[in-house]
Amino acid sequence: MEKTKDLSLTPTQGRLQSILEYKKYKIIKRNELISLISKFKISKNPRYLIKSMLQKKRLVSLKRGNYAIIPISSIDKTARIDSFEINEHFLESDEYYIGLYNAFNLHGFTEQIPNKMFVFNTKYSADREILGLKFKFFKIKKDKLFGIFKEYKYPHSDKERTIIDALDYPEYLGGLSEVIDRIKTVKYDKNKLVKYAIRYKSIKVIKLAGLLTRSNKLLKLLKKKKALSYYTTIKKTRTKLLDKKWKIRLI
Numbered sequence: 001m002e003k004t005k006d007l008s009l010t011p012t013q014g015r016l017q018s019i020l021e022y023k024k025y026k027i028i029k030r031n032e033l034i035s036l037i038s039k040f041k042i043s044k045n046p047r048y049l050i051k052s053m054l055q056k057k058r059l060v061s062l063k064r065g066n067y068a069i070i071p072i073s074s075i076d077k078t079a080r081i082d083s084f085e086i087n088e089h090f091l092e093s094d095e096y097y098i099g100l101y102n103a104f105n106l107h108g109f110t111e112q113i114p115n116k117m118f119v120f121n122t123k124y125s126a127d128r129e130i131l132g133l134k135f136k137f138f139k140i141k142k143d144k145l146f147g148i149f150k151e152y153k154y155p156h157s158d159k160e161r162t163i164i165d166a167l168d169y170p171e172y173l174g175g176l177s178e179v180i181d182r183i184k185t186v187k188y189d190k191n192k193l194v195k196y197a198i199r200y201k202s203i204k205v206i207k208l209a210g211l212l213t214r215s216n217k218l219l220k221l222l223k224k225k226k227a228l229s230y231y232t233t234i235k236k237t238r239t240k241l242l243d244k245k246w247k248i249r250l251i
Contacts, residue, residue: 009056016042016049017058020069026081027089030065062130063090083117083133084154090130096121097148099157099165100136100172106151107159109166109182110173118172120145120157120165136172147196160192164200167208170237176208176250177239183212194218203227204234207246222246 009017019040020028028036030050037046050067053059057077059067066089068079087096100118104110116134125139147161157165163183170176190213197209197218203225210218222228231242233249241250 009058010052012043012049013053013056013058015040016053017072021071025069026079026085027062027066027068030067033067060131062086066090068131079131081131083135084152086130086133087117087119087135088154090128090135091119091121091123093121093123094155095123095142095145097145097155097157099162100138100169103157103162104166104173104182106156107162107186109162109186138169144200146199159186159188160196163188163193163212164196164205164209167205168200168202175239176234176237180208180212190215204232207232207248208234210246211243211248219245 016037019036019042033050034046037043037049043049050059054061054067058070058072060070060079062068068081068086070077070079074080084098087098097120098117099120101110101114101116102118105113116136118136118138120138120140122140122142122145124137126137128135128137147158147164148155149158150156166173166179166183167176170179173179173182193209194213194215194217197206198221200206203222206218206222207227209215210222219228228247231247231249233251235251237250239250241248243249
């Protein structure tokens with residue numbers, strides 16, 4: 001019979017665990033953890049202690065040099081950290097916002113609850129699973145960090161910026177046809193949407209925003225950019241539409 005590994009804590013490990021919980025740490029950086037071990041004279045070999053806590057699953061690596069603390073009270077050995085906290089510690093930056101599907105739900109475009117967090121930021125572009133929670137990171141330029149407000153202290157895209165992102169990334173929301181149908185059911189500030197579309201600087205998004213708002217301002221801008229001399233083809237939209245005014249072909 002295979003011998004099961006003993007996951008009970010040694011006195012040294014238990015003392016570190018107690019201090020971490022007493023000080024209410026949820027996440028801690030490696031250098032801060034080493035300093036804490038030295039300060040309280042818990043071990044003469046902090047690196048070995050950290051390694052042993054990882055093996056006992058009382059520390060879980062979030063990313064290089066960042067650990068989540070698993071409290072003793074957690075029977076299933078899961079961290080008491082929500083996706084918002086994990087996201088902030090993973091990014092280590094305030095240059096981000098939560099958008100797309102999360103914001104689509106927040107603003108009432110859909111009642112479906114997303115099973116991952118969609119994060120627009122200036123550092124990462126990746127799909128990640130951290131402590132069992134799923135994240136989709138979109139890397140964008142700093143000048144596209146606009147149309148943001150704080151919901152429960154965390155930055156989210158406002159309604160009009162959510163529409164802009166939905167038009168640019170409709171594949172994450174069931175396709176462009178579904179997105180447009182949803183947008184038509186919710187009230188929003190058309191003037192603000194036009195303003196955002198211009199600032200976003202995407203011909204595709206400007207044309208789609210024009211299709212939604214029928215804005216003469218966007219039409220004049222497209223003429224100035226000579227973007228009405230050709231059709232913008234958008235594939236995999238789950239619909240077929242040829243709009244001659246805005247020069248959009250949906251297939």
